[in-house]
Amino acid sequence: MKNKRLNWFKNRLEIVFRNKRDFKDISIYEISNLSLVIYTILSLLSIFSISFFLSTTILSKWFDPRYVERKANQELISLSNAIDSLEYQSRIKDQYIENIMVILSGGENNSLDLQSQVENLQSLELSNSYSAIDSFFRKEFESNLSLSEIINTTNLTQDILLMSPVSSGIISSAYDPTKSHFGVDFVCKEEEPIKSTFDGTVLFSSWTKDSGYVISIMHPNNLISVYKHNSKVFVEAGQSVRTGDVISIIGNTGELTTGPHLHFELWLNGKSINPSEFISL
Numbered sequence: 001m002k003n004k005r006l007n008w009f010k011n012r013l014e015i016v017f018r019n020k021r022d023f024k025d026i027s028i029y030e031i032s033n034l035s036l037v038i039y040t041i042l043s044l045l046s047i048f049s050i051s052f053f054l055s056t057t058i059l060s061k062w063f064d065p066r067y068v069e070r071k072a073n074q075e076l077i078s079l080s081n082a083i084d085s086l087e088y089q090s091r092i093k094d095q096y097i098e099n100i101m102v103i104l105s106g107g108e109n110n111s112l113d114l115q116s117q118v119e120n121l122q123s124l125e126l127s128n129s130y131s132a133i134d135s136f137f138r139k140e141f142e143s144n145l146s147l148s149e150i151i152n153t154t155n156l157t158q159d160i161l162l163m164s165p166v167s168s169g170i171i172s173s174a175y176d177p178t179k180s181h182f183g184v185d186f187v188c189k190e191e192e193p194i195k196s197t198f199d200g201t202v203l204f205s206s207w208t209k210d211s212g213y214v215i216s217i218m219h220p221n222n223l224i225s226v227y228k229h230n231s232k233v234f235v236e237a238g239q240s241v242r243t244g245d246v247i248s249i250i251g252n253t254g255e256l257t258t259g260p261h262l263h264f265e266l267w268l269n270g271k272s273i274n275p276s277e278f279i280s281l
Contacts, residue, residue, distance in 0.1 A: 010033070011033050012031065016028050163195065164279045165264050166192055166193075168188060170186070171184050172185045172187045183263050184263075185264075186250075186261060191249055193248075194248040195243075195246055196217060199243050200217040201240050210256045211256055211263070212253020222268060225266055225267075226265040229251055229256075229263055230249060231250065
């Protein structure tokens with residue numbers, strides 16, 4: 001049996017190509033059964049390899065049943081990363097706005113460290129403790145400022161031009177940092193509308209114990225305007241406002257008020273500036 005198989009492999013085949021018309025031999029090839037088997041196996045392996053390569057690369061879209069699943073997974077991962085990035089940025093912005101709200105409300109906030117914000121991304125809860133509204137506000141923004149720095153800040157920003165928050169009225173108390181009065185007080189007629197002094201986004205709009213209804217607006221170039229003692233407010237935190245938009249009504253709310261008026265402050269890069277030098281009164 002073994003000899004029979006060996007003989008079969010040794011047998012030679014003759015492949016003849018002839019002209020159909022005159023049966024003249026064109027070419028003749030001789031090949032053994034063993035060579036034929038080897039060539040056949042190599043051909044099949046080559047065809048299989050080429051087919052596998054094409055089906056997993058160029059033609060995978062049509063022939064690989066896993067292509068759709070992999071594509072969907074890739075898109076899902078990409079969307080997930082995009083959502084995580086947006087959520088991260090949103091939390092940072094919410095954290096910043098919430099910190100400003102705590103400052104304006106006079107609460108104590110132990111999570112103002114920026115590094116802690118980036119690492120932990122934990123939402124801050126507004127403190128229910130309403131001590132003097134200016135205490136923490138001053139501490140946060142003026143801790144490293146001398147009185148001369150606060151007064152001289154205005155000399156660097158004379159190019160800022162803002163709209164007056166009121167259409168009429170008189171100044172009953174001027175800006176005087178030497179007496180810890182970091183804004184100007186406007187006395188106006190009853191129900192006088194308060195207007196946004198510049199385009200911006202509302203950071204804070206709520207009630208505080210000391211200053212009543214308070215509104216804080218973030219403007220371009222790190223400028224913040226603050227409006228205190230309002231009787232009514234018409235904007236919410238996160239809302240965009242334009243120059244001249246009515247945001248509240250003048251009032252007499254809060255424990256620190258001595259009568260119906262608007263207490264108006266401006267802060268630039270964390271420093272108090274004199275509103276009288278930047279608006280037409």
